[in-house]
Amino acid sequence: MPHANDIERIEESRSRDAISDDLLANQNIDGIPLVPEPSQAVLNERQKVDYAEHRRRLIQWGLHFGKDPDRADGYAYETVRVRACRLDAFYRWVWTEKGRYTTAITHEDADAYMRELVYSDSSNTHKANTQKALKMLWKWKAHELNEEPWEPAVTFSNYGGSIKPRDFLTRDERTRLREAALEYGTIPHYNSLTAEERSEWKALLAQRFGKPKSDITRADFDRANGFKIPSMVWTSLDAGLRPVEVGRAKVSWVDVENAVLRIPAEESSKNEDNWVVSLQPRTAEVLRLWLEERQQYEKYADTDALWLTRRGNPYKSYSLSHLLKKLCEVAQIPTENRKMSWYAIRHSVGTYMTHERGLAAAKAQLRHRSERTTLRYDSAPIEDRRSALERMG
Structure with missing residues (x-):
């Protein structure tokens, strides 16, 4: 009982x-x-x-x-x-x-x-x-x-x-995108314009920067030809930055002298480990120029954010996809029948880093927790497959 x-x-x-x-x-x-x-x-x-x-x-x-x-x-x-x-x-x-x-x-x-x-x-x-x-x-x-x-x-x-492989940029497209970032949004030098031309460009800059035409100054002309977009695009082309990482990027990440990004664990998208990500020397130089220019803008006065939109907000997937499509227009990169998002840049880094230096290098550069995640990039780029077809006869 x-x-x-x-x-x-x-x-x-x-x-x-x-x-x-x-x-x-x-x-x-x-x-x-x-x-x-x-x-x-x-x-x-x-x-x-x-x-x-x-x-x-x-x-x-x-x-x-x-x-x-x-x-x-x-x-x-x-x-x-x-x-x-x-x-x-x-x-x-x-x-x-x-x-x-x-x-x-x-x-x-x-x-x-x-x-x-x-x-x-x-x-x-x-x-x-x-x-x-x-x-x-x-x-x-x-x-x-x-x-x-x-x-x-x-x-x-x-x-x-x-x-099938994810949509990514070819080597040629990566080069063209890098060059397009230098060309995108540029305007003639202030002193090279007539008064009438200067008035027309002021109207355009007023729209771009969201301020009255009467408030546009020579400094705004310099700003239009600045290094924010090139530094953001070039860093992403080297580091394969995810959209969320572009939005979170800090000035403190940038080590220009050693040409690396140092992403602490608490600020990485994986929140698992500190990451040291390689950059090309020319990318580090563009970042140096942007850091100097960045100090001139009031919206960066009270923040460590590396890049902000013109409205002072962190970049997100939508704004980055919009920017990429504009850059593709400048670079004459076809986007039809392709999923052309900021991840296309990241996928290209994974594909070519795997091809050039193997899975271990791609895993470190892309900041993957597991090598199995990197395995999806272990496929022959389209250029190599085309060469193989030519050799096959």
Whole structure:
């Protein structure tokens, strides 16, 4: 016969379970369950509470920021609802594979799940939509938790799966982009213009800098031909800076004398280790010129930010993608049928550094935690494949 204390503990446990079940039954966001029934069946009560909070943050972010975080533009309700359901299935698969509950999902988990899908009997539509759900998950992790974005090597469409390299700049395009950064936004020298021409350029500069035409001075002409854009582009071409790293970059990172960036662990996008990233001497020189010029601008007076937009804000993905497209126009780099974002610069660094110096060098330069992440760049650049075709006859 059970002891009275045992009976009391059993009753308390049953009471807690009943309360927990009632709470979970009401835990949803606009009808999207935080802990769907299949997960309730495999989690204990404390795990359910943790999983619900994890999902709450993800789902709310998806509804309000997911589509374009920089503009606070969320996904449609139905999109988030369906993706949340697919992600729940993914998490349960991870728990089964690892033999334990966790919300610390890794790139390796996602890649393994994609490989499972390749060989599954699921439809191509299901495979493609599941991958979109996982991309939303890592978009949230990158934006809110400062984690490394997931870049799957296996991609799915409604017509099937394929393994293909990410869009990146060729060697020739990298050179042209570097040169375009020197040309972009330049204007004639103040003294070389007639009064009428100077008036026209003042109107243009007033629009660019967001100030009245009457306030445009000779210093603004010098500013228009400054080194902010070249230093930002050239540093990204060497270091493969992610958009978030461009936004976070500090003056204190720059070591001009040794031609490196020194990114402390607490300011890196991975928050794991200090990074020392190599720069070309000419990039270091452009950075030196920008640091001198930067001191002339009032908006930098109370900040260590290396680069700010004309409105005094840190650069973000949208503004950087817009800048890159403008630079591609100047450089006459084709962008049709290409995903031309700031990551195209980073992908080119990974591809060519891997080709020139191997995975270890690319891993260090791109600041990857795992070499497996760098493996996606271990493919022959298009120029080498073209040469191979010519040799093949």
